[in-house]
Amino acid sequence: MDQDFIPLSALQHFLYCPRQCALIHTERLWAENQQTAEGLLMHDRVDKIHSGRRRGVRTACALPIVNPALGISGVADVVEFSDGSCPNVFPVEYKRGRKKAHRADEVQLCAQALCLEAMLDVSIPEGALFYGLTRRRVAVLFDQELRNLTCEIISATRELLLSGKTPLPQYLPKRCDSCSLFDLCQPRLLGRRKPVSDWLTEQTKEESCGDN
Structure with a gap:
């Protein structure tokens, strides 16, 4: 692991299971199953479908993002930039399944917003998660509670990965x-x-x- 930057995906892995996070990002282990393969196909389709400008919205796909102060970096699936007197930046993360009981997806999306805010010097109040099974967007409000949780997960993930230890299952x-x-x-x-x-x-x- 780069000691300066944590990949955004590690935050979701940590919230899902700290051992999974360490296996992937410390021990560099990976294996595909049906779910991960379907997720890769969805992201490939997103990159092909969402591009250019439409209805006053410019869309950027697979956008590299970073927040040096928080030490996180990654790639945003889709970022929509609306035109107008008050331009809006709206990140959208694509997931193959459905809305989950835990907040891993929300934390990953909020971390993207924190990166975009640092890069563009803007305030981003909300974004959305698009779930493939339901074919619907779920709005995510980046309130202070979610921002605090995201910063806590960033710190906890960094502590785990820098320790070099893999938790027991x-x-x-x-x-x-x-x-x-x-x-x-x-x-x-x-x-x-x-x-x-x-x-x-x-x-x-x-x-x-x-x-x-």
Whole structure:
């Protein structure tokens, strides 16, 4: 990992699962499954469909973005620039699935807005997430709560990646079974292993009982 800049994708990976984040960005492991392959195809289509200017809106696709102060960088799927006396900058992130219970997608989008604000010296009040399964945009308000959460996740992700350590797995079926790194992570097997300290404690107890 570049010690100066955290990739925006790492923030989403961290919120989904810190171990997944470390496997991808520290150990450089990756594997494809149906979900990730469909996601790549969607992003390819986005780059081809959304381009140029239409109805007073100029659209930039696959736009490199960075916020040096926060130490984050990445690529925005789509950024819409509206014309008029008060030009508006509106980031749109494309996801293959549907709206999630956790806020990983919102944090990733908010981090894009923070990059664009730093680059363009503008205020960006909101953006949108487009989900492929529902074919709808979901508006995301970049309020102070989401901005604070995003900054907290940036700090936590940086701390994890700079530590160079990969957290032990914790098997959660809804999260783990759909992860493309399932076979590399081995959460069912490794998640059952007890820490060495617990094993030593058990052995000490057994020896003490045997002496009585």
